[in-house]
Amino acid sequence: MTWDEMGPLLWEAAGQTAQMVGWSTLFTVLFGLPLGVALVVFDRGGLRPAPALKSVLGVVVNVGRSLPFIVLMIAIIPFTRLVVGTTIGTAAVVVPLTVGAVPFFARLVETALREVGADVVQAAQAMGAGRTTIVRKVLLPEALPGLVAAVTVTVVALIGYSAMAGTIGGGGLGDLAVRYGYQRFETLLMIVTVVLLVVLVQLIQSLGDLVARRLSHK
Amino acid sequence: MIQASGLRKVYGNTVALDGVDLRVREGEIYGVLGQSGAGKSTLLRCVNLLERPTAGTVTVAGQDLTALRSGELNRARQRIGMIHQHFALLSSRTVAGNVAFPLEVMGVPRAERERRVAELLDLVGLGGRGGDRPSRLSGGQKQRVGIARALAGNPSVLLSDEATSALDPATTQSILALLKRLNTELGLTILLITHEMNVVKSVCDSVAIMADGRVEESGTIADLIRTPGSRLTREIFPLPEPAPAGSVTLTFTGDPRQAVVSEVVRKFDVDVNILGGSIEDLAGGAVGRLRVSFSGGEEAGALDFLRSRGVLVS
Numbered sequence: 001m002t003w004d005e006m007g008p009l010l011w012e013a014a015g016q017t018a019q020m021v022g023w024s025t026l027f028t029v030l031f032g033l034p035l036g037v038a039l040v041v042f043d044r045g046g047l048r049p050a051p052a053l054k055s056v057l058g059v060v061v062n063v064g065r066s067l068p069f070i071v072l073m074i075a076i077i078p079f080t081r082l083v084v085g086t087t088i089g090t091a092a093v094v095v096p097l098t099v100g101a102v103p104f105f106a107r108l109v110e111t112a113l114r115e116v117g118a119d120v121v122q123a124a125q126a127m128g129a130g131r132t133t134i135v136r137k138v139l140l141p142e143a144l145p146g147l148v149a150a151v152t153v154t155v156v157a158l159i160g161y162s163a164m165a166g167t168i169g170g171g172g173l174g175d176l177a178v179r180y181g182y183q184r185f186e187t188l189l190m191i192v193t194v195v196l197l198v199v200l201v202q203l204i205q206s207l208g209d210l211v212a213r214r215l216s217h218k
Numbered sequence: 219m220i221q222a223s224g225l226r227k228v229y230g231n232t233v234a235l236d237g238v239d240l241r242v243r244e245g246e247i248y249g250v251l252g253q254s255g256a257g258k259s260t261l262l263r264c265v266n267l268l269e270r271p272t273a274g275t276v277t278v279a280g281q282d283l284t285a286l287r288s289g290e291l292n293r294a295r296q297r298i299g300m301i302h303q304h305f306a307l308l309s310s311r312t313v314a315g316n317v318a319f320p321l322e323v324m325g326v327p328r329a330e331r332e333r334r335v336a337e338l339l340d341l342v343g344l345g346g347r348g349g350d351r352p353s354r355l356s357g358g359q360k361q362r363v364g365i366a367r368a369l370a371g372n373p374s375v376l377l378s379d380e381a382t383s384a385l386d387p388a389t390t391q392s393i394l395a396l397l398k399r400l401n402t403e404l405g406l407t408i409l410l411i412t413h414e415m416n417v418v419k420s421v422c423d424s425v426a427i428m429a430d431g432r433v434e435e436s437g438t439i440a441d442l443i444r445t446p447g448s449r450l451t452r453e454i455f456p457l458p459e460p461a462p463a464g465s466v467t468l469t470f471t472g473d474p475r476q477a478v479v480s481e482v483v484r485k486f487d488v489d490v491n492i493l494g495g496s497i498e499d500l501a502g503g504a505v506g507r508l509r510v511s512f513s514g515g516e517e518a519g520a521l522d523f524l525r526s527r528g529v530l531v532s
């Protein structure tokens with residue numbers, strides 16, 4: 001296989017990966033952030049202690065995290081059909097990617113929020129700040145560097161998950177490596193894909209680290 | 219200004235507060251002194267209901283806080299300033315942003331906020347540092363930001379939770395001087411908790427000494443000093459215990475520079491043997507305490523004379 005033949009294939013696969021990871025990151029943050037906040041707020045000693053609710057959320061999150069992604073992807077096919085109307089293709093992969101990453105991200109959010117000092121939260125309470133204000137103006141801004149790190153780790157994990165998207169016709173770089181590199185013995189393409197993935201992950205991690213450092217004023 | 223009665227706080231099997239009454243008058247600096255674990259921190263946090271007492275009531279500026287619902291309580295808290303041992307500043311905000319925080323909570327419009335923040339930073343001696351990050355400030359400066367923030371809502375009461383315990387002695391004095399100035403200039407009532415007698419000596423008008431969740435003694439410092447055998451006096455002026463037989467302890471309030479002792483010696487022809495003593499500058503004025511023994515002459519007459527000059531004899 002020549003470089004000219006590989007070019008369009010790689011380009012298309014990279015675009016699919018970007019699409020899958022981009023959209024699922026967006027939805028993961030959208031759903032995972034409130035879930036992470038809920039895990040902290042409803043905890044014993046949290047802003048609005050509700051241990052029963054917190055336990056239920058905790059179990060849901062743990063169930064989500066205990067399924068290997070490839071199993072999860074197949075298992076929730078009916079749900080995927082309900083949401084996007086199809087069970088194959090790039091759009092269909094975004095659903096299981098999001099479902100798989102939300103619990104993971106929520107746990108990271110929970111950890112980041114717990115890093116915020118209890119004294120700072122109490123100081124805000126002593127100033128008469130309500131719960132919503134404390135979440136919006138104290139917890140989230142104070143945890144921002146940690147949240148950025150959490151998004152970075154999640155994006156990298158999503159790139160990993162998306163390699164399995166080929167199973168349901170989602171395409172992407174991982175799928176390309178499997179179909180051409182493994183099944184058709186195109187070693188060169190395999191190597192190029194691997195290098196591309198490594199560079200991509202490196203870039204994302206460095207960018208995330210940089211942003212987190214810029215935001216931290218500790 | 220602050221009245222707490224019958225406060226009890228129980229955590230599981232631990233009794234943190236065991237029936238505490240507290241009465242802080244308007245415009246005074248009231249110190250709660252005690253070892254760690256004495257319950258003073260719990261007491262302070264019960265005053266603005268960061269901890270809800272198991273039993274008892276708290277009234278601040280005439281308002282029974284224990285009876286309020288959470289929205290009303292939040293509004294009441296905006297009128298009670300609080301400063302913290304480790305400053306509790308938001309690292310995500312600048313100095314000005316930290317001082318503006320309570321104003322945002324109160325819904326003060328932006329222009330008004332900026333004006334007020336500048337004013338508050340000037341008041342605590344940090345004018346022009348508004349754009350700095352708290353991480354660039356020294357401990358004393360951080361506590362000044364904490365004080366500016368606590369004053370944002372024009373509180374009538376300031377609660378101080380070991381506000382100088384993380385600071386070195388010189389910085390502690392400068393923060394105490396600032397608190398004293400705010401107390402005088404703004405008529406701010408201050409309730410502070412501390413484990414340092416030095417803090418009580420330098421700024422407090424009244425004190426409560428706590429141990430094991432109870433108040434052991436309380437009152438104005440002037441009164442406690444004049445109370446024979448008070449713990450405060452014993453701790454401020456440590457004299458060897460027990461007192462040797464035949465010795466008396468003289469407590470001089472008023473002006474300790476009067477030469478009362480030499481007057482006694484001349485008038486009553488007694489020998490005065492000084493066994494120990496010291497003079498301390500307290501917020502209410504200088505106080506001296508001497509342990510002496512008399513020999514020869516008219517001892518009884520000498521003691522009566524001392525009493526007539528306002529010296530406390532015990």
